Amino acid sequence: MNEDDGNISNTEFILGKAEKVIPGLTPTLQHEDDVVAVVNPARAGLHRKVIRTLRNCDFIKRLVYVSCKPQGEAMRNFIDLCCPPVKKLYGKPFTPIRAVPVDMFPHTNHCELVILFER
Numbered sequence: 001m002n003e004d005d006g007n008i009s010n011t012e013f014i015l016g017k018a019e020k021v022i023p024g025l026t027p028t029l030q031h032e033d034d035v036v037a038v039v040n041p042a043r044a045g046l047h048r049k050v051i052r053t054l055r056n057c058d059f060i061k062r063l064v065y066v067s068c069k070p071q072g073e074a075m076r077n078f079i080d081l082c083c084p085p086v087k088k089l090y091g092k093p094f095t096p097i098r099a100v101p102v103d104m105f106p107h108t109n110h111c112e113l114v115i116l117f118e119r
Helices: 017-030 047-056 074-083
Strands: 035-039 058-066 093-103 112-117
Touching: 017 035, 017 047, 017 093, 035 047, 058 074, 074 093, 074 112
Parallel strands: 035 058
Antiparallel strands: 058 112, 093 112
């Protein structure tokens, strides 16, 4: 770790498309105590495969979701993350704890929405 890493020793940053990275990564994390996932999908929201993986991995205790268009496809993601267990989404549901709008686009009607989900 170097100074550019901010001296953070308990974090790993992984770059890539979530639908390709997350399913292969989750088996390596199942014995960790406090796993927090942070996602920042495009306007299309998270791929269904990613939602299934996040939802069905009970060791993920917290999820930070950054959305640039929460009223769009992201809303379907929020519902899938929080709904009662069903056939493909059998893991314990997440609960939205806090939502904070962040104005990244001054002088427009658009803002990012950062939502913290917990189990």
